[in-house]
Amino acid sequence: QVQLQESGPGLVKPSQTLSLTCTVSGGSISNAGFYWSWIRQHPGKGLEWIGYIYYNGATYYSPSLKSQVYMSVDTSKNQFSLNLHSMTAADTAVYYCAREVYSSSSIGINWFDPWGQGILVTVSS
Amino acid sequence: DIQMTQSPSSLSASVGDRVTITCRASQSISSNLNWYQQKPGKAPNLLIYAASSLQSGVPSRFSGSGSGTDFTLTISSLQREDFATYYCQQSYSTPRTFGQGTNLEIK
Numbered sequence: 076q077v078q079l080q081e082s083g084p085g086l087v088k089p090s091q092t093l094s095l096t097c098t099v100s101g102g103s104i105s106n107a108g109f110y111w112s113w114i115r116q117h118p119g120k121g122l123e124w125i126g127y128i129y130y131n132g133a134t135y136y137s138p139s140l141k142s143q144v145y146m147s148v149d150t151s152k153n154q155f156s157l158n159l160h161s162m163t164a165a166d167t168a169v170y171y172c173a174r175e176v177y178s179s180s181s182i183g184i185n186w187f188d189p190w191g192q193g194i195l196v197t198v199s200s
Numbered sequence: 201d202i203q204m205t206q207s208p209s210s211l212s213a214s215v216g217d218r219v220t221i222t223c224r225a226s227q228s229i230s231s232n233l234n235w236y237q238q239k240p241g242k243a244p245n246l247l248i249y250a251a252s253s254l255q256s257g258v259p260s261r262f263s264g265s266g267s268g269t270d271f272t273l274t275i276s277s278l279q280r281e282d283f284a285t286y287y288c289q290q291s292y293s294t295p296r297t298f299g300q301g302t303n304l305e306i307k
Contacts, residue, residue, distance in 0.1 A: 112296075121287065121298055121299070121300045121301050122244065122287055122289070122298040122301075123298075124295055124296040124297065124298070126295075135294055137294075137295040138201075138295060139295070171243055171244075173243075175291075175296075181250070183229075183230060183232040183291055183292050183293075184231075184232060184249070184250045184291065185232070185291035186234045186246055186249035186250075186255075186289075186291060187234070187236070187244070187246065187289070188246040188249075188255065189246075190243035190244055190245075191243065192242075192243055193243050
């Protein structure tokens with residue numbers, strides 16, 4: 076059973092860069108059929124998709140965050156990472172990593188499962 | 201971006217009730233629609249994928265239907281553990297987008 080676990084700082088100062096890592100266990104990050112995703116949830120709010128990375132390093136970022144985001148993957152450690160630059164209070168949120176499963180035979184039939192437990196990141200001086 | 205709109209935003213119901221939550225997409229998304237349940241302090245959990253396919257391990261009282269722009273999640277007989285927030289999400293295109301959520305509360 077695949078499990079995901081986020082790690083990183085819980086507190087970041089304004090203008091700094093947030094670096095989070097998601098460790099995948101119970102399966103290889105290099106297996107085809109999956110995108111490795113980041114999703115965030117502002118306090119008391121809904122879910123916002125940040126983007127994904129494929130095991131070969133290909134990425135897709137949300138246009139609304141594209142200028143602020145960088146993702147990377149380390150297949151040797153079975154990990155993928157999120158860097159979010161120029162953090163402001165508006166970036167305070169719970170950050171989740173998740174596996175997006177896609178069907179090679181049915182375009183668009185994708186879903187997020189499983190998810191990590193989430194990590195609360197607060198931006199404050 | 202495809203906008204996803206859920207209704208209602210909140211709902212009060214009793215154990216044993218039949219409940220329906222609606223999700224509308226701003227354009228046709230075929231059957232590329234998923235439903236998640238989120239409990240306080242926890243990550244979302246996949247219930248339904250591809251509009252109507254029940255995720256393994258999810259109770260059969262949950263069902264999904266719809267295609268195009270209009271979708272529904274139905275809980276046939278509410279159990280106490282079903283009180284949570286529910287989100288729809290489209291996988292038709294990027295960026296992936298979610299509905300604003302429906303908070304299901306105990307009456």
